Amino acid sequence: MRLWGIVPLLLVATALNSGSAATGTLLLDETFAGTSVTNAGFVPLNDACLTGASSAPPAGGSTLGPCTAHQTGPVPTIGDTPGWLQLTDSLRGATGGTLYNRALPGNGGLQVTFEQYQYGGTGADGISFFLIDGAAQLEKTGAYGGGLGYAQRGAEPGVADAYLGVGLDAYGNFAVDFEGRGTGCPADQKPPSVYQVYDRPPNTVTLRGPGNGDTGYCYLAGTGNSTQIGTDPDGNKLYGSSLPGSLRDTTLGAAKRTVRVTVSDDTRPTVTVEIDFGSGFQQVLSKKMPTDAPRTYKFGWAASTGSDNDVHLIRNVEVRSVVPLAALNIVKQVDKTETQPDVYEIGDTVPYQFVVTNAGTSTLTNVTVVDPKISGITCPRTTLTARGTPNSTMTCTASHTLTGAEISGGKFVNTARARGTSGSGAVTSNESTVSVPVSGGILHLSKKASATTAKPGDVITYTVLAENTGDEQLRTARFTDDLSRVLDDADLVGTPEADIGNVTYTAPKLAWEGPLDAGQTATITYTVKVKSGGDRRLGNGVTSTTQGSNCRSAQDDPACRTTVTLGKGHLTLAKRADVTRVRPGATLTYRITATNTGDGPLEDTSFTDDLTRDLDDARYLGDAEATVGKVTYRAPKLTWRGTLQPGQKAVVTYSLKVRRGGDGTMRNTVVTSEPATNCPSRACTSLVIRVPKHDKPVLSP
Known part of the structure; x- marks a missing residue:
């Protein structure tokens, strides 16, 4: 017995014994005998139609309509009731x-x-009945022909999210692993080896197991055996079957076979197939399923014809639980309408479904679902009609985004319950619990730069290590590195690289993502070339929303961020004259040396030499020169401007012609606006040249 919930529902009956009708709760009752089907849950595909219908189906119910276009062979008369669900007429190639x-x-x-x-035909192909995981969408059958509308056939996939296929196979090739059937199946889930291509056991019931797409749908059991009983007109070998009667007949009046498929309430259930050929039910197959049952089921039928054919009909469908359900029953499950991961991660959103069923005989009102850990549960209605009716079951939905605080033991566990009101008072359902696995992976990020200081032209390589320090795989680890505060001072060069996963760059952000096994480390590198013009600071960090990350923001951990500073220049000025004393008529030459004594460039730096206090005693000769940069003169000031790399110097020279008439003293000052200098704006090297008032020899330099 399946016990879904922390506090499981106590069931009042034991599992069904083989060969007996279930005593459980009526879930669905549809005869298909009328002129329409009120239950909108029934969806027709291809040639399926309702023989009792003579006009288009009414709004609000199933879209099963009349069989006007499908009248080949001895089909029931259109509009006669009680009628049938007609899957195919006997037209060749019908589905x-x-x-x-x-x-x-x-x-x-x-x-x-x-x-x-x-x-009514020559015996083909047959009818399949199948079950799928009720958390998924059931929108199409599998491949027809040998797939019998359940399994795959060549490039045609089988039923999506399939759990069980029962082949009521008149022709016999549903039992054969051919046309891709049996792909990926273990050795103990193979049919008898004599079944090859079109060598087959006709008049057989065959069970095939879970599958998806082109994989699975493995052979589980069948009534076919390995005893050859003859050949068909094409020479294909035919094998025997243990069925006590034939699945088909020549006329409608003789063709009724009642089938009962029972799936026990065990976690890994036993499937029993019984058929009443006219004298009571007889068990024809029983097999324990190889995988656990889904929490809920959806179902369908399919039929087809080929070069051989038959009319295929269904009528009087009844669906019950094997054991009685609580008066108000709930089954909670993960919604598989969209593909879900095997293991979730922190930050993932888990979609849920809540299948709520009225198992009582009176209508329930005010029906709601409560889950303490999930908010925003929505249901299509608040009323459930009596058991077995089309609106006795509904599916409610909600979703929840996982956070680290609620994960315990690598799982997120939560429990739901439904409530409603009947004529006799409040009704509370069983509890239903779902546990989803959440990765135990933990992402630890660290980032380093190849230098902490740099100058224009330098190349800096950044390395980010992404390590899974947890004990389980991180399915998709990821981080982002925003280069906004780097690119004002540098350009990205080359292509970022990663030894695991994928790294992309969309300015100004670099992004990486990839899987990391427990203990595995990915190395991501990229390079920038330093340039001038920014704020002289390359500062950035990595951030990640991956679970357990130490870098949810770049400020969380010093390991998440790096800083590279551009060195600052320092302007050192020195000025001297070629003599200290001079007489009128002589030439005086000044030499100014500007040196960058810092560890960063000086860009567009300058200094000014004010000649105001020289020009009363001398005349500027207009011969200023500079070894680096450019020197200009606009009376009374001489100005130099240029760029100096660390250690580089510029030498400026100019001359004055001394004359009489001044104050006898030549004094001037070199000034600069550069913040890092030995010569701030109010002080610098000042040279004083005393001019003799009487003719005396000029001192040699």
């Missing part, structure tokens, strides 16, 4: 299916009983 795309609870097991009719 038809009917799906029930509404989830039914599986926590009490499931028993489906229906009448099937195969007649």
Whole structure:
């Protein structure tokens, strides 16, 4: 018995014994005998139609309509009731299916009983009945022909999210691993080896197991055996079957076979198939499933014809649980409408479904679902009609985004319960619990730069290490590195590289993502070339939303960020004259040396030499020169401007012609606006030259 919940529902009956009708709760009752089907959950595909219908189906119910276009062979008369669900007429190459795309609870097991009719042709292909995971969408059948509308056939996929396929196979090739059937199946899930291509066991019931797309749908059991009983007109070998009767007949009146498929309420259930050939049910197959049952089920039928054919009909469908359900039953499950990961991560959103069923005989009102850890649960209605009716079951939905605080033992566990009101008072459901695995991976990031200081032209290489320090795989680890505060001082060169995962760059952000096994480290590198013009500081960090990350923001951990500073220049000025004393008529030469004694460039730096106090005693000769940069003169000031790299110097020279008439003293000052200098704006080297008032020899320099 499946116990879904921290406090499981106590069931009042034991599992069904083989060969007996279920005593459980009626979930669905549809005869297909009328002129329309009110239950909108039944969805027709291809040739499927309702023989009792003579006009288009009314709004609000199933879209099963009249069989006007499908009248080949001895089909029932259009509009006669009681009628049937017709899957195909006997036209060659016909296909038809009917799906029930509404989830039914599986926590009490499931028993489906229906009448099937195969007649009027040459015996092909047959009818399949199948179950899928009720958390997924059931929108199409599998491949027809040998796939019988359940399994794959060549490039045609099988039913999505399939759990069980029951082949009521008149022709026999549903039992054969051919056309891709059996792909990926273990050795103990293979049919008898004599079944090859079109060598087959006709008149066989075959069970095939879970599958998806082109994989699975493995052979589980069948009534076919390895005893050859003859050949078909094409020479293909035919093998025997243990069925006590034929699945088909020549006329509608003789073709009724009632089928009962029981899936026990065990976690890994046993499937039993019984058929009433006219004298009571007889068990024809029983097999324990190789995988656990889904929490809920959806189901369908499919049929087809080929070069051989038959008419295929269904009638009087009844679906019950194997054991009784609580008066108000709930099954909570992860919504698989979209593909879900095997293991979730912190930050992932988990979609949930809540399948709520009225198992009582009166209508329930004010029906709601409560889950303490999930908010925003929505239901299509608040009323559930009596058991077995089309609106006795509904599916409510909600979603939840995982946070680290609520994960325990690598799982997120939560429990739901439904409530409603009946004529006799409040009704509370069983509890239903879902546990989803959450990765135990932990992302630790560290970032380093190849230098802490730099100058224009230097190349800096950044290395980011992304390590999974947890004990489980990180399915998708990721981080972002924003280069906004780097690119004002540098350019990205080359292509970023990663030894694991993928790294991309969309200015100004670099992004990496990839899987990391426990203990695995990814190395991501990129390079920038330093340039001038920014704020002289390359500062940035990595951030990640991956679970357990130490860098949710770049400020969380010093390991998340780096800083590279550009060195600052320092302007050192020195000025001297070629003599200290001079007489009128002589030439005086000044030499100013500007040196960058810092560890960063001096860009567009300058100094000014004010000659105001020289020009009363001398005349500027207009011969200023500079070894680096450019020197200009606009009376009374001489100005030099240029760029100096660390250690570089500029030498400026100019001359004055001394004359009489001044104050006898030549004094001037070199000044600069550069903040880092030995010569701030109010002081610098000042040279004084005393001019003799009487003729005396000029001192040699």
